[in-house]
Amino acid sequence: MQFNQPAGDNLFDNARLIGRPTPRIDGPLKVSGQAPYAYERHDAAEGQLVGYPVVSTIAQGRITGMDTSAAEAAPGVIGVVTTLEVGEMPTPSGMHTAPLFGGAEVWHYHQAIAVVVAESFEQARAAAALVKVDYDVTKGSFDLEAVWQQKKDDNSEPVARVGDFETAYQAAEVTLDQEYRTPSHSHAMMEPHASIAEWQDGKLTVWTSNQMIEWGRQSLATTLEMDADDIRVDSPYIGGGFGAKLFLRADAVMAALAARKLQRAVKVMLPRPMVMNNTTHRASTIQRIRIGAQADGKITAIAHEAISHTLPGGSGEDAVDQTRKFYAGDNRLIVKHLAEMHLPEANAMRAPGEASGLMALEIAMDEMAEKLGMDPVEFRTVNDTQVDPENPDRTFSDRHFVECLRQGAEAFGWVSRNTTPGGMRDGQWLIGHGVAGAYRGGPATTSGARVRLQDTGRIIVETDMTDIGTGSYTILAQTVAETMGVDLDAVEVRLGDSDFPVSAGSGGQWGAASSTAGAYAACIALREQIAERLRVNDPETLSFANGAVNAGEKQVTLASLAADGELVAEDSISFGDFRDEQVVSTFAAHFVELGVHVGTGEIRLRRMLAACDAGRILNPVTARSQVIGGMVMGVGAAMMEEMAIDTGRGYFPAHDLAGYEVPVHMDIPSQEVIFLDTVDPASSPLKAKGVGELGLCGVAAAVANAVYNATGVRVRSYPMTLDKYLDQLPAV
């Protein structure tokens, strides 16, 4: 099915199931521990051995020798695979920067360099510690600040330049020029990367934890230099990803190599302390923002420049991206710098670009509002735009950012906020309120599905789409049940298997809009088949309800149509160019109330509220969960999450869940989410967009702005730990 023009009126406008709060259909399995995650597939392959990774202890250099004899002689050990014996292997895809395994070259700390395979985990772990490695170390530089100082005045190759920023900025009545810093972040999903691999007759099966099944399969084929058709990837349940599992990672490669060498099934889970340096992370940034405005608050000039680190050849963090589209202003300058260094691979984490970019931009907007003497809600409202500021001929398909601000402010009680920084007290607590805007693209991409009508009237839907906690199982069941006129429990959803049609996968918050459209396309193909069976020329004249199809006077049950064998239909949705001729995006406004202890400086959140504009909300239950989960991650970014860099050795020393702190129950207050009642016909047949990343965007800045509002201390370097503001708190 081609999606070549905005959706007209369709069945989703009068939906029975789409848009209704629907508990997860995979819920009972998950709450009883019966949903099998990658490392738990005892059923999948016989005689599984356990592989324990050996990782490099230097950031850059070459391995000059490896002695595995002690490891191979250790009790229970079946074999060892080393990076030297395998030799250089191709980098898995254009989206990877570093190879995952193979060869003598070390690209980054904790790169996988061997896997020790034994009958048991304990034996493999003990033996892995016996592997001796000699290195030729290359001294590297890992100082982002130093590179920033060199590059920050170089605007010669901007990402975008509109009008004459410098002149307009100089002429502006009110100006702001500030730098902001965001640290590297770790996805820290609760399930570490894990895979089981087995070879049979030259064919490889990998049971793994991966957000993008087809990318994973193709990457395996590239890495192992084999035909993708000889590879099956299966990942029905994924214990979180947030971008960490977008790409093939070393666990799967090590399991596949070891299983091939030893001719046994091998399973590998990355030990938690290896996850942060072996896999990917969100890169740290330094950002400079300049805003010039008229006294009435209208922005006349805006510049956003940012630097981030990346391995050589990588693309770093696009922290400036949202600033190209979010606010109006005739004169604009956008600059992105890269600092190449041999830290572990910087890559996508939830809301790549916007998450870090808005952490800076939305503090800058708050600072600017204060300079102008304006309500920060009003300042943002004044600078809303309905067209692409770089190309005014290009409009937003559906943008209600101002409505987010209005409804959010109203529900939050913004009018009774503290308006004097440091001016509101509740006992020992300074009370602050903060607001921030959120912007995130609403992409969609080709997605396929297969539907199989059974003689029981049940419908099975199969797609390699994944559910990483997003609710895919449920929204796909809703979509199929809606389109075929059956009850929700008449639909069985099968996901994450590369034997199924290729889907959009889970990433970039494109999954929900794309995969439901793909399932809809497959259902329409099934409806056409049914029309043919019934000798009805125009499938549109059929109506599907209560497990039956009505053709004029005639009514036939779906079950009877499949009485002689299941009906199978497959199709995919693809999105036409018209979609990109507009800007399809999602918007939100975040509001936060918190207290800062007058004596200790401790920050305690009191309440949070998000108002979101993301088109039709397919399932308010799971969409709300996506948003509150993003808000939690935003609190982490504001208050505690930091992969500090050892600038001498080039790695992230705090690399487990004790050193890298994420929010816990006690950190999170009551959260409210408002979804605007909007639909975006340009987005998909269901008029839906994603929310999974929107919920994170802007949150950290709302917290930072609230801390300023509570204390009068402006912190421009995340996370807002005590060392950055305690000495500046108002006298007790």
Next chain:
Amino acid sequence: MSSPSKAFEPRRRTLLAGNTDLEPGAAQRTAAPVGPETTTITVTVNGTEQELTVDNRTTLLDALREHLQLTGTKKGCDHGQCGACTCTVNGARINSCLSLAVMHDGDAVQTIEGIGMPEALDPMQAAFVEHDGFQCGYCTPGQICSAKAVLEEIAAGVPSHVTGDLTTRIEATEAEIRERMSGNICRCGAYSNILAAITEVAEQQAQGDRA
């Protein structure tokens, strides 16, 4: 799984013979072992008595996940930092990754599988589904085991960091629940929904007590 299979023994010996003075294994061959490498224990898991021979280094978590193939109890960190491996031993919650299986001879362990199955969910499990107290589901069994134990701890009058008055009955307030649940990380960020689920069960229990 705990001892090397016979098929691979000869190969290991060959290697040992070639490197006699380098290998830790070689020392073991000549010197008397410090003690047995495995231990046989009896544990009652979800009401069923199980005899297990485990490597002495095997955690309770891996005894459950790998030996008994009860994979509902999750491994998030293996270092006592996340709570995904929470189950109860003799009624008290524990991070099973921080405890060796051999320490649990004679103990009674309850895991998520013993709390309820999809067809017959425990009220806490049902409340998690109703309030969407999870997303990816990986922390969920640990959250549920913890949540049930938290309500029992509160009922038993065990104080927490946020308990104000130690002389009166402790109520299942939001602060008490949040504080006591803070050892169970949910990176998906389902905390508010988890709180709603636990609060609902606490209220049900309170009503039950009054009735």
